[in-house]
Amino acid sequence: MFLYSLYLENSRLYTPCYLCKKSMKVDSPAKIIEAIADHSSLDLFDSIARGVIESEQLKGSKGLTRKQYYSRTGRLLRVGLIKRNKGKFSLTTLGTVVYHAQMEIENAVKNYWKLKAIDSIQSSTDIGEQERIKLIRTILDDSTIENVLVKNQ
Numbered sequence: 001m002f003l004y005s006l007y008l009e010n011s012r013l014y015t016p017c018y019l020c021k022k023s024m025k026v027d028s029p030a031k032i033i034e035a036i037a038d039h040s041s042l043d044l045f046d047s048i049a050r051g052v053i054e055s056e057q058l059k060g061s062k063g064l065t066r067k068q069y070y071s072r073t074g075r076l077l078r079v080g081l082i083k084r085n086k087g088k089f090s091l092t093t094l095g096t097v098v099y100h101a102q103m104e105i106e107n108a109v110k111n112y113w114k115l116k117a118i119d120s121i122q123s124s125t126d127i128g129e130q131e132r133i134k135l136i137r138t139i140l141d142d143s144t145i146e147n148v149l150v151k152n153q
Contacts, residue, residue, distance in 0.1 A: 034075075035075045035079045035081060036081070040064055042102075043062060045076060045081060045099070048082050048091060048095075049095070054088050054089075055087045055089060073089070083095075107144070111142060118140070121135050
């Protein structure tokens, strides 16, 4: 049985490739983002993140061809976002961190117009710093985004 492990060598993270039994370098966030860049891959990743899912159940529910399914799950496995154990997929620790970051991005997109309003406030020179922070807190109803914006002042 091929055991899942990550290791560091020369400050680069390596993760095993489940499909080819080799290690693949994960030396940039771009490779991780690439793995979830298309809608189908992101949908698979989200489904796996919501709970441990059997491969057969996942394969049948997404409307992907066999090749599309294996290509996308293989990519997610190679970059270390998901793992497969006894035919079931689940997130790795790296996958969990990436999933939470992706949820923050979705939240920012949902608040797009509020963020545009804050951009207008930020560009105004007539508003003092304390007043600006107070307006940001009034406009946003999301403490995570609010904390990011207030810290970057």
